[in-house]
Amino acid sequence: MASSLLSPSFTSFLRTKDLSLYAFSSQRCFKAVPKRIRCSVAAPQRQPSTTGSVRTAMTMTEKILARASEKAELSPGDNVWVNVDILMTHDVCGPGSIGIFKKEFGEDAKVWDREKLVIIPDHYIFTSDERANRNVDILRDFCQEQNIKYFYDIKDLSNFKANPDYKGVCHVALAQEGHCRPGEVLLGTDSHTCTAGAFGQFATGIGNTDAGFVLGTGKLLLKVPPTLRFVMDGEMPDYLLSKDLILQIIGEIGVAGATYKAMEFVGTTVESLTMEERMTLCNMVVEAGGKNGVVPADSTTFKYLEGKTSLSYEPVYSDQKARFLSEYRFDVSKLEPVVAKPHSPDNRALARECKDVKINRVYIGSCTGGKTEDFMAAAKVFLASGKKVKVPTFLVPATQKVWMDVYSIPVPGSGGKTCSQIFEEAGCDTPASPSCGACLGGPKDTYARMNEPQVCVSTTNRNFPGRMGHKEGQIYLASPYTAAASALTGYVTDPREFLQ
Amino acid sequence: MKAMASLFSATATVIPRNLAVASSAKHPVGHSLPNSYSPPFLSFPTSKSNPRIRLTASLQSPPAHASASSSPSATFHGLCYVVGDNIDTDQIIPAEYLTLVPSKPDEYEKLGSYALVGLPASYATRFVEPGETKTKYAIVIGGANFGCGSSREHAPVALGASGAAAVVAESYARIFFRNSVATGEVYPLESETRLCEECRTGDVVTIELGESRLINHTTGKEYRLKPIGDAGPVIEAGGIFAYARKSGMIPSR
Numbered sequence: 001m002a003s004s005l006l007s008p009s010f011t012s013f014l015r016t017k018d019l020s021l022y023a024f025s026s027q028r029c030f031k032a033v034p035k036r037i038r039c040s041v042a043a044p045q046r047q048p049s050t051t052g053s054v055r056t057a058m059t060m061t062e063k064i065l066a067r068a069s070e071k072a073e074l075s076p077g078d079n080v081w082v083n084v085d086i087l088m089t090h091d092v093c094g095p096g097s098i099g100i101f102k103k104e105f106g107e108d109a110k111v112w113d114r115e116k117l118v119i120i121p122d123h124y125i126f127t128s129d130e131r132a133n134r135n136v137d138i139l140r141d142f143c144q145e146q147n148i149k150y151f152y153d154i155k156d157l158s159n160f161k162a163n164p165d166y167k168g169v170c171h172v173a174l175a176q177e178g179h180c181r182p183g184e185v186l187l188g189t190d191s192h193t194c195t196a197g198a199f200g201q202f203a204t205g206i207g208n209t210d211a212g213f214v215l216g217t218g219k220l221l222l223k224v225p226p227t228l229r230f231v232m233d234g235e236m237p238d239y240l241l242s243k244d245l246i247l248q249i250i251g252e253i254g255v256a257g258a259t260y261k262a263m264e265f266v267g268t269t270v271e272s273l274t275m276e277e278r279m280t281l282c283n284m285v286v287e288a289g290g291k292n293g294v295v296p297a298d299s300t301t302f303k304y305l306e307g308k309t310s311l312s313y314e315p316v317y318s319d320q321k322a323r324f325l326s327e328y329r330f331d332v333s334k335l336e337p338v339v340a341k342p343h344s345p346d347n348r349a350l351a352r353e354c355k356d357v358k359i360n361r362v363y364i365g366s367c368t369g370g371k372t373e374d375f376m377a378a379a380k381v382f383l384a385s386g387k388k389v390k391v392p393t394f395l396v397p398a399t400q401k402v403w404m405d406v407y408s409i410p411v412p413g414s415g416g417k418t419c420s421q422i423f424e425e426a427g428c429d430t431p432a433s434p435s436c437g438a439c440l441g442g443p444k445d446t447y448a449r450m451n452e453p454q455v456c457v458s459t460t461n462r463n464f465p466g467r468m469g470h471k472e473g474q475i476y477l478a479s480p481y482t483a484a485a486s487a488l489t490g491y492v493t494d495p496r497e498f499l500q
Numbered sequence: 501m502k503a504m505a506s507l508f509s510a511t512a513t514v515i516p517r518n519l520a521v522a523s524s525a526k527h528p529v530g531h532s533l534p535n536s537y538s539p540p541f542l543s544f545p546t547s548k549s550n551p552r553i554r555l556t557a558s559l560q561s562p563p564a565h566a567s568a569s570s571s572p573s574a575t576f577h578g579l580c581y582v583v584g585d586n587i588d589t590d591q592i593i594p595a596e597y598l599t600l601v602p603s604k605p606d607e608y609e610k611l612g613s614y615a616l617v618g619l620p621a622s623y624a625t626r627f628v629e630p631g632e633t634k635t636k637y638a639i640v641i642g643g644a645n646f647g648c649g650s651s652r653e654h655a656p657v658a659l660g661a662s663g664a665a666a667v668v669a670e671s672y673a674r675i676f677f678r679n680s681v682a683t684g685e686v687y688p689l690e691s692e693t694r695l696c697e698e699c700r701t702g703d704v705v706t707i708e709l710g711e712s713r714l715i716n717h718t719t720g721k722e723y724r725l726k727p728i729g730d731a732g733p734v735i736e737a738g739g740i741f742a743y744a745r746k747s748g749m750i751p752s753r
Binding site for chain 2: 466469
């Protein structure tokens with residue numbers, strides 16, 4: 001098929017531009033190798049392809065796509081048919097994808113692999129909107145008809161806990177249920193599918209038509225992206241979270257700075273991040289236009305996966321001489337908490353520069369900022385302050401598992417209190433049923449939807465006009481630390497006011 | 501503006517370079533609109549109305565401005581609607597309307613009625629008038645990074661369902677571009693200059709795909725577009741499935 005199908009214009013790949021980076025890249029790789037060899041899962045440095053031989057140095061994104069397309073090597077700009085390991089869809093795009101699949105492959109067609117399709121209702125669940133409810137019914141009927149192995153259903157909308165299979169936000173659920181594995185290709189009908197790149201895999205969002213094609217064939221034509229490398233070194237200050245790092249990067253390169261490109265995150269800071277923090281980093285690459293984000297798999301990855309998947313997987317790593325379109329370096333120890341001001345994720349400012357911005361509400365939730373550690377972080381700020389919030393503070397755990405963690409895991413230094421207890425003492429709203437919630441507005445009766453033109457500090461991912469509901473609403477994207485600190489003052493607030 | 505739209509109606513056409521291509525054009529998402537619906541300003545093989553009828557008409561009355569190029573041959577003509585940079589998918593189709601399933605014909609039409617309804621109040625002119633299902637603007641002109649945000653295919657579908665034929669932007673977000681081609685809903689064309697600052701909503705424009713040219717009749721200026729390349733035939737066919745069938749990549753049904 002057409003090479004330009006995947007790109008409005010082929011951008012020439014400047015191979016010579018980055019020669020000076022090789023020396024540095026080598027250092028990074030050498031340093032990382034011994035660590036990986038100790039890992040329980042074999043992670044040979046040179047395992048790029050089915051042939052086992054390397055002629056061209058490749059990035060990890062290139063290697064994953066090479067293996068998935070059964071090629072020994074490939075280069076950025078190549079269009080290749082890729083075998084898909086997992087296809088994920090949800091209630092917003094699943095019905096349309098299924099519609100296309102049936103139309104194109106026939107009413108009696110079977111999906112290419114009933115164990116490789118993961119269907120996760122998560123967007124519009126706790127609503128009386130009839131079409132939204134119908135869409136979940138369409139998913140259920142399809143999963144029954146096709147005998148789909150992984151369908152995380154919800155039937156009783158009055159009490160999510162009565163639905164043991166229900167998970168919640170797909171990207172967090174994919175990780176928690178063991179569907180994210182190093183070296184694999186994961187496609188999903190959601191732009192934040194890139195979150196799974198945190199596991200050292202290729203993961204990107206696709207549309208209904210492409211998903212319909214994958215449903216029937218298990219393959220998709222993809223253009224191999226060139227890679228931007230982000231080297232983040234230095235000790236992470238204890239008032240920063242991964243959200244600050246990715247907002248910093250998006251502010252640096254802009255909302256289209258990585259369009260059609262892979263974003264690879266390396267460096268001592270990244271190595272020190274937990275899986276959930278790596279997920280936050282990769283989650284927002286699409287806000288820079290990125291096709292995918294990747295973090296090399298390491299012992300943190302392998303430990304997280306223990307007990308979550310019984311399938312074998314094979315990580316890949318960028319070659320020492322892999323070519324990167326450009327490289328950005330950050331000394332994380334010098335960074336400060338940042339926000340993205342309305343109405344663009346690249347409209348970066350220091351949190352302390354916005355201290356005069358009066359806010360009406362705070363929202364903590366979504367695939368970006370609604371994970372267990374995000375709530376632990378918010379609780380840490382509330383605990384440190386001992387005060388009550390000054391604006392309504394909405395909490396929407398991403399998944400049922402996160403919700404249970406919020407109600408059961410003791411917060412360090414609290415004398416055994418859970419997040420939920422700390423939130424209650426601080427005067428927050430009771431944690432809501434897990435779903436995508438008001439991150440993307442949704443039906444009018446969505447919990448915490450911004451129905452008035454208010455100002456919100458949010459741990460979510462986008463702040464374009466109307467994103468959380470009202471078109472004139474103003475959204476400040478921030479880390480859970482900054483969100484909690486802002487809730488306590490009623491203004492956009494640097495969390496150092498409470499954490500130091 | 502309405503007067504101008506009707507003044508220029510039905511002047512657009514296609515050069516039927518490949519009869520088989522045009523006559524087998526088929527919409528990828530399975531909707532079939534009544535043949536009585538006739539877009540006021542455009543005509544091309546993937547038109548939502550019956551492609552055969554359109555094609556016959558253009559054969560019988562070749563327009564004066566027809567391009568002689570043998571490359572992709574559609575010409576779009578009509579009013580343009582101008583937006584700025586970073587028009588994200590929430591502005592193209594707000595999330596509250598994502599309960600509409602594009603592959604269901606009646607819901608497809610509804611999506612069209614909501615196209616660009618998420619634009620802020622600063623856009624005084626609506627893309628689709630309240631109560632209408634179709635737009636009077638054939639062409640959307642945008643700035644950089646058009647269609648950024650979510651992967652919702654509802655976005656190009658809403659534009660296509662509203663009756664728009666093409667978007668001309670400085671650049672596109674990746675998934676929007678891909679979805680536009682995969683569905684064949686709208687031509688995502690790239691301009692070489694910032695046309696969003698050169699054109700105003702309501703200007704009368706013509707796009708000559710084969711010439712990679714946009715003409716603003718209101719201002720009398722012409723602009724170069726970047727060639728659509730191999731994506732053109734895919735959109736012309738009506739999306740990747742239709743294209744793949746036609747080119748023998750997958751069996752015809």
